[in-house]
Amino acid sequence: MSVGIIILVVAVLTALGYFLGRRHALSLSAQSGRKLHSLPGYYGQTVALFTSIPAFLLLILWLFVQPIVVDSRIDGMIPDSVIPEGGARSLVISDVRRIAGGLDAVLSHGELSESALTDGSIDFSTIRTKLGEVGVALAGDVPTEVFEAAKVYRDSIKTGATAMAILVIALAFGFGIWAYRRIRPDMRARNVSEGFVKSLLIASSTVAILTTAGIVGSLVFETINFFKMYPASEFFFSTVWNPQFRGGSELGILPLLWGTLYVSVVALIVAVPVGLMIAIYLAEYAGKTLRSFAKPAIEILAGIPTIVYGLFALVTVGPFLRDYFAQPFGLGNSSSSVLTAGLVMGIMIIPFVSSLSDDIINAVPQALRDGSYGLGATQSETIRQVILPAALPGIVGAILLAASRAIGETMIVVLGAGAAAKLNLNPFEAMTTVTVKIVSQLTGDTEFASPETLVAFALGLTLFVITLGLNVLALYIVRKYREQYE
């Protein structure tokens, strides 16, 4: 029974529970002549909630736990002897899964009977060709242990699915009937159902905590695994980034951090003056018409997906900088460069700087402006000498937020900055960043449990810590600033 059908069955039971519960409450009240404590619908609702929610929770839990249980069972069946020299256990296990999937396909083609498979009357070589026909090509010899494990895997999955269907539906029935039988006219059905709903609301709000826990947990866990294979001191202090497929990689984060920093600084040099001047002009000078047109136009820049900026860097800005600046001055021949990525990223973060600064400048009390104008200051003197100093903490917060955006940005640097890890000062050279390397290490063909892949988690953790630090600091500064004028 597939998950979809189970969900459908539970949904039908839930609807049924609602109507039966409601009718039951009404008839009880009519029999006994007592008034119901709550509206009849609430009695139906309690039954419906008790029918559906525990069943769905069990379903979700089962879907998560079953693969883990099955995997550990398979793992136990595979002796170390069948793991090829230099290979990894995880590869063998994925073979098991593929064979199991292939067997399903073969069976569904009707070329093999279920019984033939279970009684062991056929040998593996015939299966092998049949597997090949359905698209499961196997490399080299497949030991019998693996084949047996695949059969067990199939069985476990099937039994698991059946057990899940039975248990989930039974749970729905059980709780539904229990809730149905609890119905009395004086039962506080509304309070019960509202309490239930409230606990659902609370559960929903924990998703944010769970997400953070998931992020931190997975990053830290895999980073520890990485540091077991590769020394942490090398990772943090080595100036060479040179991953190798066959081991012996040098994985120093410094060149990546340098590239990240360099690109972000270029971006901020573009975005901070422009964004700040836009904010000042729109807040202090611009008339209604210009404001109503320019403000949304600039905010659109924030809504454009970063892949669009990436493509812009790749096909327009990069070649332009190369042909008109880098090559004529002999500074480089690469269209992807720190400057390309930095300029485009600068455009992207202009709206972050400008709209936050706009808010902050508007929060400066009018009384300060009046005080300055009353002394005979011009508008620009007022802005430079009174408003900006007063708004400075908030603007610093806005810049920090923009910096954190720039550091965490991926697509622009993937398409615009290049892939070569270098410690270099020339902005026309291609350099690479932390995010680019996370993408390249996790989308490559290297095995998961190798330092070359796991290093991505250490990079991710570094990135997470840096951006989190910047955000917390920025939010703290902005909040302090707002309190000052409230």
Add this chain to the structure above:
Amino acid sequence: MNNLSNITTTTMPATTKVAAMNLSKISARDVQVYYGDKHALKDVNIEIRPRSVTAFIGPSGCGKSTFLRCINRMNDTIASCRVEGNIAIDGEDIYDPKVDPVQLRAKVGMVFQKPNPFPKSIYENVAYGPRIHGLARNKSELDDIVASALQKAGLWNEVKDRLESPGTGLSGGQQQRLCIARAVAVSPEVILMDEPCSALDPIATAKVEELIHEIRENFTIVIVTHSMQQAARVSQRTAMFHLGNLVEENDTDKMFTNPDDQRTQDYIMGRFG
């Protein structure tokens, strides 16, 4: 209507600049102010005498603050505001297109209802005006201007040891005197005060009033106030506004003992407002 202010304006010909300067520092003719469609001030005519204190009184929304803000063109910052008629300082029309409001405001300083020191040090607050107008050639001259302004504002003894601490850290009354010092430091000829004591406690109010009394010899002061007692205490001349009209303008003593206009009488007796 036959009151004194109308007689003075109509009988006094403003032919020579000298004559105008002697008798009136600021003269307003037929001033109309509109906020969008709202006619906020109607036909205001007034002569304000130099080196004295003139108080504007009247109920809320009567236009007295609006008129005050016309005198240094602070209303320019409000987009919907339109001023018609003629306001002259020393015989020069301040709404003349050739006039730079920046230069005008250096001549006509302003103190606001709520103390609004800049978020800077006490010293920087006072030095701000002289700096932008280039009144000091060097640091020691600037120091002198700051010290003298703080002395005139009666704040010197309280803050001379902590000139570098932030102006926002002072008490409300001290902040308002700092704002007066800030205005005085530019050496204006006219100082406009928009209810300068409304946010202060009685003791701080008394100090500010004393200060106004002391500096009136050197400046033409125009003060908007809600408190008739304050008008009586600090001013020599008083003008009464009501519903956008200038009802009466007179010597303060006469105004509070024997006003010409019935509305002034009613307001002073507390029948409205």
Add this chain to the structure above:
Amino acid sequence: MTVSVAGKAANDIQTKSILAPDARTRRRNAAEARFRLWGKLAVALGVLALVGLLLSILSNGLSSFQQTYIALDVYLDPAKLDKDGNRDPASIAKVSTFGYAPVIEKALSEAIAAKGIVVDGLSIKAAAELISKEAPASLRNFVIANPSKIGETVSFNLLASGRIDGYYKGRVTMESAALDRNTSPEQLRLADKLKEAGLLATRFNWDFFTAPDASDTRPEAAGLGVAILGSAYMMLIVLVLSLPLGVAASIYLEEFAPQNRFTDLVEVNIANLAAVPSIVFGILGLAVFINFAGLPQSAPIVGGLVLTLMTLPTIIIATRAALKAVPPSIRDAALGVGASKMQSIFHHVLPLAMPGILTGTIIGLAQALGETAPLLLIGMVAFVREFPGAPPQGFFDPASALPVQVYNWTQRGDPAFVERASGAIIVLLVFLVLMNLIAIILRRRFERRW
């Protein structure tokens, strides 16, 4: 009248007229004008950046909505396509695409001969290269679907090869063709003659929206079908999961949550999740959903889950603002007639906040639709030609996504893919504009000011 020393200093300035600006005022006003100019320049720069960005994408990508086709009458030769002669689908299917290439080649050479076209130095083999390598496959699909047509002559509009298509879009010139291994000036001349003869034409490219991706050597056949479907699946998942979760969490935080540690923790988490780099969510998806929970790679379900987690903070922030905007008097009124708190919220507050919530949700979805980086990490970069099945099972099939398809095409060698990538971006932007328009209309129509 007594005048103090300071008063004398004031008198110096008094002599100055306000009608004539002094030198210092003129300098200050010039500085003011300069400052204003800088402001104008910055605004202009910001708007120009937007315009430049859009123009660059449009100029590169609009041509992808046009495609060059060659119209041919193809004789479906039974001797070649159905050697058994029994029209049995199984035996027809045994003829691979290689068996169809000569059929097309023959049809082309007959067409050229019939129109009397002669191009020097062009073999028939080379002439056949005008037609896309995808054409035999589409011909084969047609024959398998319509075995009865074997033996007849059928008119087809076959894709021209990428280089020929590029020739009519200005990407390929006679000079570049002379240096190109994949085409030659003679082929371009033949194409011109075919065009004169009415056999070759450039038309609107519906296949761009419906066809799946194609391999590196066939940019002319690459389409967005799988990517659009994959994105649609993910948006569906995001909508179904994030709207109820986000609204529930917001209601709790805004209406019920007491001031305590737990609430603070949730608040801090939401604020910080909104600023976590998107790629970190990709790492989360890879580690938790794929490695730990064993969900398949490249599947919309994983992408949908990751994007849900990313979208939640946006929806929660918007929903809380919408709930906050409903005045307390509404709640009081409901409570005053004896409704429970839950009833007052679900019957009165929530319906009133709904336009704001939906607006926030659409904006969150629009953000999720354009998100690329996390999807790269969960394997959506894979080359997928098969359409995913119908939901819910299709959620677990491999698929692509619009922004990932763009990235994918930028990584290919043939410059024709840059055009495709820009075209895909236009499609993506059109979707985003539509979503934002709906949000704006919702806000305009239902916005209430209290």
